[in-house]
Amino acid sequence: MSNMMVITQPQPVMVARDSQEWSSGICDCFNDLPQCCLAFWCLPCFTCITAEKYGECLCLPLVDFIGFGGCIPSVTMSMRASMRQRYGIKGTIGSDCAYSTFCAPCVWCQMSTEMKRRNIQVVMVGAKHR
Template sequence: MESQKTDEWGSGIFDFYQDVPECCYSFWCCPCFAATTTKTYGESLFLPLLDLFGVIPPVNMSMRVSLRQRYGIKDSMFRDCLFATCCSPCSWCQMSREMKRRKT
């Protein structure tokens, strides 16, 4: 993947076909995948464990917001909340693809 600067996500929330093995890992073992993605982002490996204690996964949502801010991606907190809550594995996959795309 090539590094690009843009204010849009590099892939859609349901673009699992762009990296099928990674998305299978996310769907079958989301806590492990979330920990790996968080570590790659430069945060604690154990941070995603906090997602187990709330209705809205706080780490997933805060990572989406942080990633958007880091890369200047225009989106909304509402969509971050929606994706973090309704499809956590898809959200983690999208963030992972974005980090790979931007070479982080």
Template sequence: MTSLVFSQPRSLVVSSETDDWASGVCDCCDDMADCCLGFWCCPCFACKTTKAYGQCLCLPLLDIFGCIPPVTMTMRVSMRQRYGIKGNMCQDCVCATCCSPCVWCQMSREMKTRKFPAVLGDIVHRR
């Protein structure tokens, strides 16, 4: 039995511009619903955000091992690279280690602001 494909993967839009984050790490009050969920149940919020980004739903649960949350840091690095945001891995490590819920809220706000599809496929560069 063969299955039919009704939709094709959409292209991933990658910005070639070097930009800043749309909001700061401490700007949690910009989206109170995300802020409350991120503060009171960060693991649930991190899983929800990771799924919206197009990754495995349970990936953030690996952050419970170790001092530095590896998944939070790598998601932040990935988002910086995908959206062309200025920064470096050292800043990502410090932010992820010092205030993980704030970082997850920032990444969620960034995805809402950018509204780029989080789908793997052909890469299209904007100019």
């Protein structure tokens, strides 16, 4: 007799939110002090960690720091626009560009906070031994 485990895979679930706004303001990074400190003292590390959690390449944000994009941090701006699209947050590409150019650490803190607040935990259920 062999032991066989049958696992039922969870189905994706989307959580509907009433608000189409960011869950934190652009200057609310001090609400999560460890995150704020990491973003301030080591922004490249913080951006790479956040990008990986979002599902992008770990090293993608480093493009902004090497200077391939010119004055506007293109990766930061595009990730902010992508996050707005994914979560249904109102805004414009112009505001994404302005915030990303002049407040990059705050933008990354805001995006990290948004992902934490909208995170859906996947739990394995229905595992049975046969």
